[in-house]
Amino acid sequence: MSIPLTVNGEAAEVPPGSTVRDLVAARLGHPVGEDGRSLDGRSLGVAVALDDAVIPRSLWSTTPLAADARCEFVTAVQGG
Incomplete structure (x- = not known):
């Protein structure tokens, strides 16, 4: 069983918890x-x-994902 949610406008699923x-x-x-x-030293951005x-x-580590949540990832873009 998985939890349905939306990530950047697209349907996705994650494991319970x-x-x-x-x-x-x-x-x-x-x-x-x-x-x-990031544990490997890289910037997540x-x-x-x-x-x-x-x-x-x-x-982040204490915020649970609930069914039908809408999640948006926003990345910084350099330049102009």
Whole structure:
């Protein structure tokens, strides 16, 4: 059984008990620590909004994903 949600406008599913941190790690392919920072030293370069509220990195590991949640990944783009 999985939890249905929307990520950047597309249908997705996550295992029960998943958190924002779990989703970020899975989507970016980087291990993410409890503090929301990459464990391998790379910059994640992403902010996450869940149901229109930006979730601070410090809360990623404790913010659960609920059925039908809307999650948006926002990345910084350099240049102009």
